[in-house]
Amino acid sequence: MNLPVLSDRTKPHNDPLVAIQLLSACRILVINGKGGSGKTTVSTNLASWLAKRGETTVLVDADPQGSASYWLASRTQELPVIFGVKIDPTSRLTRSFQWRAPKSTRWLITDAAPGLTGTALEDLIQNHDLIIVPVLPSDIDIRASAHFIGELLLTRCMRRQRRPIAVVANRVKQQANAWDRLKKFLLSLNIPYPATLRDTQHYVRAYSEGRGIADYPQQSHARDRNDWELLLCWLDAQASPSQWLDETVSEETDTDLVNAS
Numbered sequence: 001m002n003l004p005v006l007s008d009r010t011k012p013h014n015d016p017l018v019a020i021q022l023l024s025a026c027r028i029l030v031i032n033g034k035g036g037s038g039k040t041t042v043s044t045n046l047a048s049w050l051a052k053r054g055e056t057t058v059l060v061d062a063d064p065q066g067s068a069s070y071w072l073a074s075r076t077q078e079l080p081v082i083f084g085v086k087i088d089p090t091s092r093l094t095r096s097f098q099w100r101a102p103k104s105t106r107w108l109i110t111d112a113a114p115g116l117t118g119t120a121l122e123d124l125i126q127n128h129d130l131i132i133v134p135v136l137p138s139d140i141d142i143r144a145s146a147h148f149i150g151e152l153l154l155t156r157c158m159r160r161q162r163r164p165i166a167v168v169a170n171r172v173k174q175q176a177n178a179w180d181r182l183k184k185f186l187l188s189l190n191i192p193y194p195a196t197l198r199d200t201q202h203y204v205r206a207y208s209e210g211r212g213i214a215d216y217p218q219q220s221h222a223r224d225r226n227d228w229e230l231l232l233c234w235l236d237a238q239a240s241p242s243q244w245l246d247e248t249v250s251e252e253t254d255t256d257l258v259n260a261s
């Protein structure tokens with residue numbers, strides 16, 4: 001079978017590839033129905049943070065635009081390794097249960113395509129443990145994102161087993177009326193927003209250099225590095241390897257138990 005893996009540098013030595021539903025990894029889905037909200041920016045930055053901690057990190061590019069793969073290909077050898085999986089939309093291996101990743105994966109981050117609904121959305125949620133929704137703080141984006149979060153919560157997968165969701169406020173400037181309204185909406189749904197990212201060329205430059213903010217040790221980036229701390233704490237609080245493994249197994253073997261939890 002043709003496995004959707006990028007290149008030599010994308011797979012740890014002697015580590016077999018396994019189906020993602022069998023990984024004892026924390027699988028994070030970065031998604032928003034709205035285009036341009038920062039899915040790729042958040043996915044690539046998150047991957048670089050987790051790889052920098054020395055934990056085996058896989059970035060799945062599930063968007064036919066290929067932005068995450070392009071970023072990964074621009075990454076230079078001296079930076080912490082991130083393993084890449086590119087989902088080829090023309091192959092027959094596009095459903096998430098068909099995806100493969102290295103067995104030692106600790107974190108798997110999926111950069112989703114915009115505009116997913118219905119069964120394509122259900123399929124992605126099914127094989128992920130956590131959901132991150134980047135949102136731009138404009139009225140148009142907030143309305144669309146609120147609608148999307150509502151849609152997420154109503155999917156069959158989420159009603160059966162609610163995955164933790166966090167919102168990342170992206171490209172936030174000083175004016176904050178719309179963002180205040182989104183915060184009220186999120187509070188009413190008990191959805192945390194552990195990161196607020198500035199609108200800065202640091203992210204634009206980092207993407208073109210195959211880096212994340214984590215890969216810039218300079219003082220000039222300190223403020224942006226700090227913006228990720230709470231989100232990383234939130235991820236750590238959600239993810240314990242044994243817990244994820246147990247939940248994956250119980251979901252497959254005992255639906256009643258999952259419904260009860």
Ligand SMILES: Nc1ncnc2c1ncn2[C@@H]1O[C@H](COP(=O)(O)OP(=O)(O)OP(=O)(O)O)[C@@H](O)[C@H]1O
Pocket residue numbers: 034035036037038039040041042063065067113114170171172197198199200201203204207
């Ligand atoms: N915090 C930020 N500051 C400045 N520019 C940003 C920031 N976040 C994202 N951008 C820029 O906004 C644009 C869209 O971001 P990105 O590609 O991450 O969004 P996306 O949701 O992945 O888009 P798509 O839906 O097309 O996949 C890019 O040009 C990116 O460099």
Ligand SMILES: [Mg+2]
Pocket residue numbers: 039040041063067111
């Ligand atoms: Mg993208």
